Every structure is written in structure tokens, then in C-alpha cells.
Amino acid sequence: VGLVDSSEPFKRLLTQGMVLAETYYRNEDNGGKSWYNPSEVTVERDGKGQVVRAVLKSDGQPVEIGGVTKMSKSKNNGIDPQSIIDEHGADTVRLFMMFAAPPEQSLEWSDSGVEGAHRFLKRLWRIVHEHTSKGEAPALDVASLTDAQKDLRRKTHETIAKVSDDISRRLTFNTSIAATMELLNEVSKLGDDEPQSRAVRQEALDVAVLVLSPIVPHICHQLWHALGHSETVVDANWPVADESAMVRSEIEVVLQVNGKVRAKQSVPADIGKDDLEKMALENENVQRFTEGKTVRKVIVVPGKLVNVVAN
The missing domain is CATH 3.10.20.590 (Ubiquitin-like (UB roll))
Structure with a gap:
């Protein structure tokens, strides 16, 4: 229709991996198989998390373990995200899927992984509200920071640099999430409530919420306002790394x-x-x-x- 002047209008191709899930079945007399959804099955696992026994919930009788394969209608191993959303929220599902694997690789569905994502979001919520419950943070005075405060500020700006590169160039959302988790660990280590500790903690939490907002937008929308910002997080500018903050003594x-x-x-x-x-x-x-x-x-x-x- 004359809208482009080249044979391929895209500079890059990202081929997404498959979502995998466990499969369960019974052999039928006619040689076929009846496949059961994982939600219909109760499983026992060994110490490494591998399924060693499975029974059908409806009759308590054993079913065969078919291993992990891509989700499909034929194997009846699709997971309805709505049930997870109802229990944990859409952000939990988004975070788990982005964190479990790089987008070009296969992703193995894991209920424990979903629960882990939910725990992280609850921790993020708690840390932000513990910080804001102590009132408005003072302005940041870079010249007066202690070594511990400088360490957190350095980690904040290293996180900005890494996440920006992970998302825009490398498209590795899982490592950008991991970097933000590391930043929150550093926030927790700076335990005092000195004015400049609260200032660098405010900066770190602002950055954590901003860089997570493309992945978990709903909770970040709420937390951005809780951190004292009047505009919505989707309208906020992406943070820019301060090179001077990343210099190590x-x-x-x-x-x-x-x-x-x-x-x-x-x-x-x-x-x-x-x-x-x-x-x-x-x-x-x-x-x-x-x-x-x-x-x-x-x-x-x-x-x-x-x-x-x-x-």
C-alpha cells in the first residue's frame, strides 16, 4: 500500500520462546491418551522439586507423568492466568513471566515462582510505605553524604544504567528485574533514619518504582503517588544515571x-x-x-x- 520504502520495515526481530508446563495423562483402551490439566492433579515432589507421583483429584487414582512440554490444547496443559490474577493480581503474573527467563528462551511455568514474584511485590510495597510513613524526605545534599549513603546512591545509579541497557538494547527484562531486586536489598541495609539516609533512600525507591513500572504498572502507579509525586508514573521521565555517583573511591x-x-x-x-x-x-x-x-x-x-x- 506504499507505506514503507523497504522490504522489511523493522530493524530487529525478537522471536519469543514457548511457555512450558507439566503434563499428565492416562492411557486408554483404544491406544489413545486422556490428558489432564495440571489444576486437576495433585502431585508429590522430591527434594529437588521434581514430580515423583501424581493422582487425579476427582478419583484419587494415579495418572502418568508426561514431563514438561510447551503449553497446548492437545496436551491440556494450559494455565488460565485469570485464576492467578484473581489470587495474586495481574502484576504478579507479569513479573513472574518477565523474571523467569529471557523473552527469547522457553519459560517453564512454576506455581512457586509465581508465589515468589508475589512476595517480592509485597516486600516492595512494605519498604516504600515504611519509608513514607516517616514523613517527607529532605532534599539530597550530595556533598554531605557518608560512605554508606554514597554506596546506596552509587548502587541506585548503577541500577539505572544497567536497567536502561537491559530493556532498550539487550531486551533482557529478567536481568533488569534482578538488578532492581539487588537495589532494594541495598535500601534495606541502610537502616538509619538520618536526614541524608532518608534522602538517598527516597532517590533509590523512586528509581526502583520507575524502572519497574513498564513491567508491573499497577502497583507502581500506586507507589509513585505514595512516594509523593503528583504526576502519574507513566508520565514521569525515565531516570538518567549520574556518572559522578558511580565513581568508586x-x-x-x-x-x-x-x-x-x-x-x-x-x-x-x-x-x-x-x-x-x-x-x-x-x-x-x-x-x-x-x-x-x-x-x-x-x-x-x-x-x-x-x-x-x-x-
């Missing part, structure tokens, strides 16, 4: 002896190669594993590790 370096990790040590981020080698050789654990041996070589990977070769 210290880094953790791994110390090895003959390729085996013997210690970890925090050092200034701008430490030189010679000082790093000297620090490693003076480390108590390194000395313990090189005692009585001759140091043949010291391999320094700046910012990451030092490997002392001795025999």
Missing part, C-alpha cells in the same frame, strides 16, 4: 596464591600497580601460603586481582 581486589583465592582486600580505586603488588605480598594470608616458598612471579590485573606465583 575504593574497590575490592582478589588476592591469589598459585591461582587460588586466599584473600580479598579493599584498596583505593586509583592504586598503582606497584603499590598493589606490595600490598598483596604484605597480606597476612598471602604470606601464610607463601611461607618457605620462593615468589617467582606476581601477576597484577589492575582493579581486579593479584596472583602470586610461588613454589
